[in-house]
Amino acid sequence: MNELVLAELRAQFPILSRQVHGKPLVYLDNAATTQKPQAVLQAECHYYEQLNANIHRGVHALSQEATDAFEQARDKIQRFIHAAHREEIIFTRGATEAINLVAHSWGRSHLQPGDEILLTEMEHHANIVPWQLLCEATGAQLKVVPIDARGGLVAGALQSLLTHKTKLVGVTHVSNALGTINPVAEIIRQAHAVGALVLVDGAQAVAHLAVDVQALDCDFYVFSSHKLYGPTGIGALYGKRSLLQDMPPYQGGGDMISQVTFARTTYNQLPYKFEAGTPHIAGAVGLGAAIDFVQTVGLERIAAHEEHLLSYATEQALQFEGLTLIGTMPEKAGILSFVLKGVHPHDIGTILDNEGVAIRTGHHCAMPVMDHYALAATARASFALYNTLEEVDALFHALRRVQKLFLG
Amino acid sequence: MSDLRDLYQEVIFDHNRHPHNFGPMPHANRQADGFNPLCGDRLTLRLLVENGVIQEARFEGAGCAISTASASLMTDALKGKTEAEANQLFTGFHQMVMGEPPAIDLGKLAVLAGVQEFPARVKCATLAWHTLTAALKNETTAVSTE
Numbered sequence: 115m116n117e118l119v120l121a122e123l124r125a126q127f128p129i130l131s132r133q134v135h136g137k138p139l140v141y142l143d144n145a146a147t148t149q150k151p152q153a154v155l156q157a158e159c160h161y162y163e164q165l166n167a168n169i170h171r172g173v174h175a176l177s178q179e180a181t182d183a184f185e186q187a188r189d190k191i192q193r194f195i196h197a198a199h200r201e202e203i204i205f206t207r208g209a210t211e212a213i214n215l216v217a218h219s220w221g222r223s224h225l226q227p228g229d230e231i232l233l234t235e236m237e238h239h240a241n242i243v244p245w246q247l248l249c250e251a252t253g254a255q256l257k258v259v260p261i262d263a264r265g266g267l268v269a270g271a272l273q274s275l276l277t278h279k280t281k282l283v284g285v286t287h288v289s290n291a292l293g294t295i296n297p298v299a300e301i302i303r304q305a306h307a308v309g310a311l312v313l314v315d316g317a318q319a320v321a322h323l324a325v326d327v328q329a330l331d332c333d334f335y336v337f338s339s340h341k342l343y344g345p346t347g348i349g350a351l352y353g354k355r356s357l358l359q360d361m362p363p364y365q366g367g368g369d370m371i372s373q374v375t376f377a378r379t380t381y382n383q384l385p386y387k388f389e390a391g392t393p394h395i396a397g398a399v400g401l402g403a404a405i406d407f408v409q410t411v412g413l414e415r416i417a418a419h420e421e422h423l424l425s426y427a428t429e430q431a432l433q434f435e436g437l438t439l440i441g442t443m444p445e446k447a448g449i450l451s452f453v454l455k456g457v458h459p460h461d462i463g464t465i466l467d468n469e470g471v472a473i474r475t476g477h478h479c480a481m482p483v484m485d486h487y488a489l490a491a492t493a494r495a496s497f498a499l500y501n502t503l504e505e506v507d508a509l510f511h512a513l514r515r516v517q518k519l520f521l522g
Numbered sequence: 523m524s525d526l527r528d529l530y531q532e533v534i535f536d537h538n539r540h541p542h543n544f545g546p547m548p549h550a551n552r553q554a555d556g557f558n559p560l561c562g563d564r565l566t567l568r569l570l571v572e573n574g575v576i577q578e579a580r581f582e583g584a585g586c587a588i589s590t591a592s593a594s595l596m597t598d599a600l601k602g603k604t605e606a607e608a609n610q611l612f613t614g615f616h617q618m619v620m621g622e623p624p625a626i627d628l629g630k631l632a633v634l635a636g637v638q639e640f641p642a643r644v645k646c647a648t649l650a651w652h653t654l655t656a657a658l659k660n661e662t663t664a665v666s667t668e
């Protein structure tokens with residue numbers, strides 16, 4: 115991306131022009147949530163100013179227009195991740211709720227004592243805890259594919275843990291704590307060979323990589339809008355139609371029913387069976403606008419730009435005295451996780467913040483990863499399409515300030 | 523604008539590099555573990571309490587400069603205090619980091635006053651104190667030697 119294009123892109127994000135502690139904001143916490151472009155803000159605003167009504171139930175014009183806007187967002191998601199059918203896209207509050215939906219609905223109706231769920235050591239808590247709850251409820255067991263020193267899955271470990279007992283493999287497409295891009299296509303192939311389903315957590319992937327759920331042949335794919343330049347409180351579950359059809363509802367309420375009497379309720383068809391209650395309509399519309407925005411910029415261009423930022427940052431990190439990178443796989447997406455000798459990540463975070471540089475410090479909701487490296491926390495800079503090389507420089511300038519303060 | 527130097531005073535760096543009362547304490551009769559789920563910091567506090575007076579206080583664990591310095595200063599301050607006095611100190615300390623005037627003289631603990639400008643770091647400063655409250659409640663007859 116040349117400087118002019120980048121400047122134009124940045125200008126579309128109002129928040130990027132604000133100051134923090136009297137310094138220009140350098141926002142490098144994109145793995146936590148990305149900032150929102152004008153197009154997304156306008157789409158939400160337009161929805162409330164012109165279309166607002168409840169959906170799927172009114173005969174009046176606004177209700178129809180609101181329903182259309184909501185359903186168009188579903189179509190955009192379908193095309194974005196290349197799902198075969200629109201009814202395979204279920205709106206959720208985000209990645210977390212999507213995983214809970216699968217664990218609850220598919221899990222409780224399919225698992226028996228002795229069955230196994232296979233996860234990886236680098237999962238976000240959102241892709242661990244729902245499965246633990248499921249195991250407690252059903253007597254199934256959790257197994258874990260370990261990671262190696264570089265933050266990749268241990269070679270051959272998946273193969274040896276996959277057995278006829280494995281009913282589902284849960285794996286993150288991109289690790290939020292390490293940046294590792296997992297070879298999900300290969301993982302899915304191996305899992306399917308023993309008859310296990312695969313849920314891919316795409317929370318950290320969709321903003322950086324083109325996703326084709328049919329080419330991957332994954333059974334479930336989940337992501338959150340807010341890490342994709344869209345609003346918070348909305349996200350999606352993709353599930354293969356045949357699987358979703360067989361699954362019982364997750365929550366009961368309006369919209370998910372076809373007929374209710376006190377004796378018996380019949381459920382609505384897909385995708386509505388899984389969408390009880392009035393959804394976050396404006397959020398869905400905003401997510402649709404975010405997808406349009408990302409596709410206009412182009413995922414290939416975004417990936418190339420972020421790759422450039424990451425390699426520039428990695429080079430500087432490798433030369434930085436006392437800095438250790440956590441997560442050094444060759445295949446990474448937009449994440450630089452590190453520790454500094456003699457300085458706790460929280461102190462790094464506070465001092466960087468004082469320089470206007472926003473990063474995340476802590477365990478990143480991936481405590482097993484921290485345990486693996488015997489760390490309580492790391493500092494993490496994560497990149498988005500609007501970050502610049504100057505911002506990477508600002509990060510390392512601020513890190514030198516940390517060192518000066520702490521190490522004299 | 524909050525000044526970093528108000529938070530990171532030299533004394534705090536000294537305590538972070540060379541914390542006082544750091545290490546195991548086999549003869550302790552009170553113990554509690556503190557955990558800050560936000561950042562993953564862990565701290566174990568051990569006390570020797572005799573006739574209601576804290577004779578010794580030591581801590582172990584890994585944390586940021588603020589939580590380490592706070593634990594170091596706290597364990598210094600606790601020596602010779604009754605349980606009631608220790609609780610008063612915590613109340614005063616808590617008032618200070620929340621930006622209220624402390625009801626009592628905090629002595630050396632006052633170097634942590636800068637925390638009030640950094641609300642995200644209040645939890646770091648109070649971790650040791652919350653652990654103290656737990657330790658004072660949790661009487662353990664004998665602490666195993668590790």
Ligand SMILES: Cc1ncc(COP(=O)(O)O)c(C=O)c1O
Pocket residue numbers: 145146207208209210211238240241286288289290315317318338340479
């Ligand atoms: C890999 C991964 N999975 C799941 C989640 C949960 O996403 P959300 O909180 O939007 O549901 C996150 C968010 O941090 C994540 O990074």
